[in-house]
Amino acid sequence: MSVGDDGDARRRLEAGIPEASxxxxxxxxxxxxxxxxxxRRYPPASLTKLLTLCLIDERLEERGLDPATRLAMPADVERVDSWWGFAPAERVGIDTLMQxxxxxxxxxxxxxxxxxxxxxxxxxxxxxNERAKVLGMEATTFSSPSGLGRHQQTTVTDMLRLVRHVHARHPRIAQLCARQSFEWNGRSHPNTNRLLSSLPGACGMKTGTLGGRINNIAFTARRGGELYVAIVLGAPTKVSRDEAVRLLMESLAP
Structure with a gap:
């Protein structure tokens, strides 16, 4: 089902997504x-990590490395805004870091x-940024591996290109993003994508938030044997972001 020339259907969707792309x-x-x-251009925030993970996945394949290979956390690991407790010089498996x-x-x-x-x-x-251009993401600029930083931008169409690339070339990354939780230090931490456990057919991808004001999601679901990709950028809250995805899926992929 497509909105097509159905003006009423389009107006209902636009009314339900008043601010975001x-x-x-x-x-x-x-x-x-x-x-x-x-x-419209928005910071990709942590959606950046999708491409970060693709490059890491490629390096593992190129070198024939075991994903469980451990690497030492950088001395300045605590320089970024995070709270997972990785310690400087701690040796952590690449697969754990990817998860x-x-x-x-x-x-x-x-x-x-x-x-x-x-x-x-x-x-x-x-x-x-070089890879983004190769993928045709002409409106995208990344500012860091994590999605923190200034002077970053993307669009919903560019993010669609990235999600399609992940599905076509990096099924391991798609599978990682579909995990319900991350186990660390004896605790289970839920996926930031809350729709994984609440929207029928959900099968993955990634959220991104910057400063609490920019709330993004690249969401995938399978319904009726079809793969659907929903992208929402710039929602004012996590709730409105998730509701926008729910509205799109329930209206056009019932």
């Missing part, structure tokens, strides 16, 4: 069912992976 895509038909404010970045959006995990990959967050960020 939004998009719903159906894979089999390669069809955007609905888009709203698709050229932390994918499931609970741990900023220090993303930075540690970037340091391991490229020697510094700055060098890794340059690679992120």
């Amino acid at each position: 939004a998009l719903l895509y159906r894979e089999r038909q390669d069809e955007i069912l609905f888009s709203l404010r698709e050229s 932390a970045a994918a499931v609970v959006s741990a900023n220090e995990a993303a930075n540690a992976l970037a340091d391991w990959h490229s020697g510094s967050a700055e060098a890794f960020t340059r690679l992120l």
Whole structure:
């Protein structure tokens, strides 16, 4: 089902998503069912970690490394805004850091992976921006491996390109993002994507929040044998972000 020329249906969706940019895509038909404010630019925030994880996944494949290989956390691991308790010089498995970045959006995990990959967050960020252009994400600029920082921007259509790339080339990353929780230090921490456990057919991807005012999500679900991708950027709250996804899915992918 597509909004198409149904003006009433479109007005209902627009009224239900008054501030954010939004998009719903159906894979089999390669069809955007609905888009709203698709050229408006927002900080990607932690959606950045999707591409960070793709580059790490590629490096593991290139070098034939065991994902459980341990690396030492950087001495300045606590420089980022996070609270997962990774200690400087602590040896943590690459797979654990990837889970932390994918499931609970741990900023220090993303930075540690970037340091391991490229020697510094700055060098890794340059690679992120180079890869974004290769993927056709012409409106996107990343500012760090984690999604923190200034001077970053993206659009819902660029994020759709990234999600499609993850599904096509990095199924391991899609599977990580679908995990319900991250186990660390004897505790279970739920996925930041609350729709995983509440929306029928949900199968993954990632949230991103910046300063509490920018609330993003790239969401995937399978219904009726179809893969759907919903992108919402710039919602004022996490609740309104999730409700926008729910509205898109219930209206166009029942």
